[in-house]
Amino acid sequence: MIPELLARCTIPPAGTAVDCAVSGGPDSLALLVLAAEAGCRVTAWHVDHGLREGSAAEADVVAEAAARWNADFEARKAPCDPGPNLEARARAARYAVLPEGVLTGHTADDQAETVLLNFVRGSGPDGLAGIDPARRPLLALRRHETRELCNHLGLEPVQDPSNLNPAHRRNRVRHELLPLLCDIADRDVVPIIARSAGLMGGVRDLLNELAAAIDPTDAKAVAQAPEPLAQMALRRWIQRETGAEHPPDAAAIERVMAVVQNEARSTEVGGGWRVTRSSQRLGLER
Template sequence: MGPCSATAAPPPVPAILPDDLVGRCRFPSPGTAVTCAVSGGADSLALLVLAVHAGCDVTAVHVDHGLRAESAGEADVVADAAARFGAAFRAARVEVAPGPNLEARARAARRSVLPPDALTGHTADDQAETILLNLLRGSGRDGLSGMPDDGRHPLLRIRRSETRALCDALELQPVDDPTNADRRYRRNRVRHELLPLLASIAERDVVPVLVRQGALLGEEAALLDSLAAAIDVTDAKALAAAPPALARRAVRRWLQQASPYPPDAATVERVLGVARLDATGCDVGGGARVRRSGGRLVLEQTN
């Protein structure tokens, strides 16, 4: 990946947008070097603009997954925006591994070239979708909290309509990825079908409701985390004797060592079954397995 820098001073955030637009974002202190993952869509372009206006030293990284012919042109959109707003730019091309679940494979390829603390342009709308997707997966409290508000997603308090409005006001031309309308993908069905249906039933915008509930669950999760941390999850006897709510939480956090995604409730219960001597081992997804060895539980990769 080759960097190129620009020195043009960024224009101000347009006054027609909410005064607290930047204030609702969660960026690090001015002068902090940050990497922004910028696809060229409205959300990621807004991330780039707002990070610059927050005073960050921004490097915009565009990842070409090699899945669409338009990708090269999208990199040019990002490069032009970076130059206009005084950010550095890097482009990376990745190979997406073969197999099922294209979304997950593309995400894994993208993460391989981005630093772990890279900022993404996920908005409140994305958060609501994530909460619903995790609900459908049977995730526990962690999943229903949505994406962590830990600084890696600075726009979680911003709506998708606001990122589009910012791009319009700055006369930016975001890339519209056609796969975002492909309803073969579950997230797109949640976005285009489930959320509008829920809004119709509730007779109001349900995104703020879902986001607020997720935040409340996140606060409760932090308290439970502190209690569950005292449990030695590898001690089968201690795990089986622990209060079920804390035992489930301890197992869930342990399993996330093998996967970036929270395990579903059924997987957690299988592990607790191993601790209770109901089974000698179980698969936990992601090519990982938990087995009992003596009185200990062992988490290991099987491939």
């Protein structure tokens, strides 16, 4: 089973030192196992957000698995308070204590969920390309395969009850939308969505390369550029200057294009930022 799964992973060559984010769930445990079986020198990193009773004990599950596969183990705490935007806040807190370049156990199912979430958010090419495959070596695997691997090896993954909470939009996509789409299509749509994300990633990369020649603060240059390139140049500029996790959505870019065309003097682009125009120059201000 392990050789077949490894053949579809993009784990670094044997002997490479890798850091793996391991929550104790089946996907991240599979990442730990497969990286070790591939001959990498693995350090498993566990982060406890303290969001539920007994969460600190979940580190023991990861520590035991790391010891079994001769991996190093590191535990960190990154407390998060319950409340709005919890998933994003926990992710930011997690990455703040994890080493740069850490590998994660995202699968094709995560990819499909992410693309659908970005689609309903009104994302552009970046969002429709889904999860960047860099540092996600299991992106071609399915969630059921990571569970089967854990079962095959006698591992007992941590069960996170928040993964069943419909208050989180991703859970509704996972448990409601994707099953409905599979039923309507009469086929498994996850590979189809994941494949489309890969194709869109290529389109995004090409647009980025071509858009790099455009000065996004020059309203005349943006107006004269082909619209897809103009929009990409604006996305890159706004995300870079504001430090936002995601590029602005399609609706925000449409509003900015109205400023470019001198149909509006300024517009909001999220996070308290506004794009303004003075003569032929675009600017960002809060």
